[in-house]
Amino acid sequence: MNYKEFNNNIKNNAVNPVYLFTGPEQYIGHMMEKTLIDMEISKGLEALNLTIYSDKNLDVSELLATCETLPMMSKKRMIVIRKEAQFDKITGKHDLERLTFYFENPCPSTLLIIYWEQPDKRKKIYKTIAKNSTVVVFEKLDSGEIQAWLTKRINNAGKKISRSVMGLFVQRSMYLVNEKKTMEMVDHELNSLIDYIGDREEITKEDILLILPQSIEDGIFKMIDYAMTGDKGQALLMLNQLYQEGESPFGVFSLLLRQIRMLLMVKIYTKKGLPPKSVASEMKVAPFIVNKILKNGKNYPIDNLWDLIIIGADLDAQMKLGEIDQHLALELFLMKIE
Template structure:
């Protein structure tokens, strides 16, 4: 069941005895928990009637015993079951023993005064297990999977508008890209952007660039673009900044290799007639990253990218065999490729 449908039912006080929250989008999971708490309790009552059990540390029997306990000065007791790995194919060495038969018995006749919530922060469960099949049959399954790009864009845009802010189209794209199109990250970064732009309610590219941090992969993507565009001065500065941040040259070389490999794959598939969406599907990479890669790869012949890739392989081998200092070799590579572009 979609999160929106479940939230609507909760607001109408149609609350189920058992929920299974399934998916990896933390923000949506927290949204569900917040709405359930708001509907069931006054803030001062939560301490006595809300408990959470981590299945990697605590037995399932303890959580079920809590669910069977009458609420304290209230109508309901809310029990969260975190990390129910016994619903998946995962095995945890040294973890507590869980009595799944006890859970299956409970699901057949859940408590009238408890709401039991399983928080499965995974992409999928092991559908072969009897307990998984029964839980999905008896519980309300709440889908908190990551949104597809279109839904994500609409949701974030609506969130920004609801807060009374405007965001430039390029700033919007940059925010999504720097947040890896993950809703939880996006919402977190938006709080900073809202605060910074609270006076005029306008979010620009400059604001996003200043406030939203870049991951290592994003920085190396920028470095790749600077090298391939012939901007040796900027590329060397980016490289030195990464070293100051504690990054290792060997690690940077490995990521740069993966970036050039991606450009090669995009170039080859594009020459075979693949469109952007087809390339993204074939390579299992987000379409926006493919879009940026296509823009970069268009400037180079396939043979040129192949030579750059081969040179990186040779440099990596030279460093690992101790033939040359890694920092010097990386800087010479930047200067050489940048000069050849010019």
């Protein structure tokens, strides 16, 4: 079950006794958790009906006793096992047997949430939970989902944003191209933006550019784009801008070669007929990264990319041996991109 399906179930008051929250977007899980607390526990009685386990060495006996305790003046008792409690590290045979029995016969007046970001699906305990409970997978949001999320947050803050400015915010956030970027980070950036504009209602392009300066990865892609389309002057201007932002020639060159290698690999796998999801699996990257590369590099010929890999390797060796100035090498490399 994904977060949208889970959210619909909550709205329809279809709540199950045990949930396993998995996936990289645990921040969204925490928000869903708060919604359940507000819905299932009487206001002001959270201290009596909410137990959160976040310390290592989770005591299974204590946990199960709490699960079997009836709520006090509330619809449900809620128990949350945070990832810090290391539920996945429980290995004692007796403890696992008792947990298995509980998952097969959960207390109907208790709502148990377990955070396990990357569960080992081979483990018996996972199979038992998956069979008898509800697994909610909080994956990274796609382009439409993140824009819908941000629009709701902006409206709730009493602010307005145009579609084009929203697109710029998503682009500058790097959420769709950086697998380590989470919605918690994006929310923090959005809050900074809202704080910055103060009493002003409209979020503008200039606000985005100031609060979210361009990342080097995004700049590298654009620099390649300019060079590929023959606009070498603009590519060199972008290179100088990266220098002004404190990037070293060798650092930029390394990222440039990395992007070209990834472009080449994606093009090769795609030419073999592999769908983006399979390409992502082969390259051990997230599928949205492959989709982004395909979109950005659709006009880059494979032969040109091979040539650039060879030229880049040669210049890399020359730079490391001190046979060529790093700045000059990088400019020469940009001139070779076509």
